Amino acid sequence: MRQSERLNKIPPYLFAEIDRKIAEAKAKGIDVISLGIGDPDTPTIPTVVEEMHKAIDEPKNHDYPSYNGSEQFRKASCKWMKERFGVDLDANTEMLANIGSKEAIAHVFFAFVDAGDYTLIPDPGYPVYKNATIFAGGTPYSMPLLAENNWLPDFDKIPEEIAKKSKLMFLNYPNNPTGAVCDLDLFKKAVDFCKKYDILLCHDQAYCEMTYDGYVAPSVLEVEGAKDVAIEFFSHSKSYNMTGWRVGFVCGNAQAIKALGTIKNNIDSGVFKAIQQAASKAYEAPKEQIEKLNKMYKERRDVAEAGLRELGWDVKTSKATFYLWLPVPKGFTSEEFATVMLERAGVVVPPGNGYGTYGEGYFRIALTKDIETIKKVLSRMKEAGISFNMGRAVIK
Numbered sequence: 074m075r076q077s078e079r080l081n082k083i084p085p086y087l088f089a090e091i092d093r094k095i096a097e098a099k100a101k102g103i104d105v106i107s108l109g110i111g112d113p114d115t116p117t118i119p120t121v122v123e124e125m126h127k128a129i130d131e132p133k134n135h136d137y138p139s140y141n142g143s144e145q146f147r148k149a150s151c152k153w154m155k156e157r158f159g160v161d162l163d164a165n166t167e168m169l170a171n172i173g174s175k176e177a178i179a180h181v182f183f184a185f186v187d188a189g190d191y192t193l194i195p196d197p198g199y200p201v202y203k204n205a206t207i208f209a210g211g212t213p214y215s216m217p218l219l220a221e222n223n224w225l226p227d228f229d230k231i232p233e234e235i236a237k238k239s240k241l242m243f244l245n246y247p248n249n250p251t252g253a254v255c256d257l258d259l260f261k262k263a264v265d266f267c268k269k270y271d272i273l274l275c276h277d278q279a280y281c282e283m284t285y286d287g288y289v290a291p292s293v294l295e296v297e298g299a300k301d302v303a304i305e306f307f308s309h310s311k312s313y314n315m316t317g318w319r320v321g322f323v324c325g326n327a328q329a330i331k332a333l334g335t336i337k338n339n340i341d342s343g344v345f346k347a348i349q350q351a352a353s354k355a356y357e358a359p360k361e362q363i364e365k366l367n368k369m370y371k372e373r374r375d376v377a378e379a380g381l382r383e384l385g386w387d388v389k390t391s392k393a394t395f396y397l398w399l400p401v402p403k404g405f406t407s408e409e410f411a412t413v414m415l416e417r418a419g420v421v422v423p424p425g426n427g428y429g430t431y432g433e434g435y436f437r438i439a440l441t442k443d444i445e446t447i448k449k450v451l452s453r454m455k456e457a458g459i460s461f462n463m464g465r466a467v468i469k
């Protein structure tokens with residue numbers, strides 16, 4: 074079999090290697106706890122499930138959906154963007170339904186990137202930005218997210234010759250994997266930069282409703298004139314516990330929405346209409362349903378952060394997402410530390426280098442297990458002698 078060259082160009086999939094190590098650990102009889110994947114462990118919010126029961130019984134929902142998304146879903150999504158962020162959008166030209174956000178994030182690169190083009194992507198970052206650039210024949214340019222900049226990119230550090238060759242920039246706040254947040258000022262700078270160099274600004278706001286301690290995440294489209302250069306990807310996955318449903322939307326610049334729609338029309342055939350009907354209802358769900366989820370994650374965060382502090386980590390309190398991004402103990406690479414966690418404590422944590430070069434030296438914890446399990450992880454770490462100040466000597 075002769076596979077395409079593009080498949081050889083993407084980096085080896087680190088998470089497949091983790092799966093192999095988990096299988097090995099399980100075969101040795103280790104009781105493995107995974108804090109690896111950002112997949113909510115509690116059910117979809119009740120409002121959505123109730124609506125789906127009705128929607129599934131409707132024969133009108135059983136045929137092919139429209140490519141762009143049902144009028145009801147697009148209008149409901151525009152209404153939510155208006156109420157939540159004060160952003161006005163045209164449901165026909167500035168809004169598109171997606172099969173979750175991952176596919177649309179990957180496909181936008183095919184609409185804007187040709188061989189020789191660069192993309193500006195956050196590093197560490199959601200791996201799809203880099204791999205989709207490569208699939209489209211482009212070259213990813215890393216914008217380092219560093220602790221000293223509060224995990225925000227520094228646009229002044231992007232060389233002019235790279236900026237001129239760049240077609241697309243991705244930002245993602247609240248951020249995976251760092252858990253960092255930003256304010257509108259960062260988006261203003263990004264809009265200015267992208268206007269200057271004629272770059273499509275893509276903002277991935279998968280985690281905008283998963284916020285704590287009074288922090289409210291902004292939309293890039295709140296910036297005046299943002300629609301000239303920007304689009305924003307929203308996902309129902311994390312906000313409403315709907316990862317398996319595969320639904321979300323992208324909105325903003327009409328030309329970009331049309332271009333992405335053209336790629337998608339030729340590849341997929343839309344979102345199941347019953348899911349769009351149920352997803353439209355998510356926006357009307359009583360606030361308490363979301364608040365309940367955020368309260369749960371906040372409690373988990375507090376327990377995890379307190380326990381990690383006891384183990385020597387200097388943890389900064391995370392205001393959003395269900396991720397903790399932590400430095401590995403001195404002397405370890407990210408992969409070595411992930412292996413120690415698995416082999417000594419039976420705990421799976423993704424090594425930071427899986428999210429990019431600048432992720433080396435870190436690991437991520439997803440708070441997708443209940444408090445009892447988080448406590449169990451912390452006590453297993455303690456018993457195994459795993460702490461921030463542990464030396465390599467503990468490893469035989």
Ligand SMILES: Cc1ncc(COP(=O)(O)O)c(C=O)c1O
Nearest residue numbers: 111173174175199249279308310
């Ligand atoms: C930053 C970010 N963007 C997008 C996604 C994709 O989510 P979905 O395809 O479920 O909408 C994820 C999933 O983990 C993510 O972390």
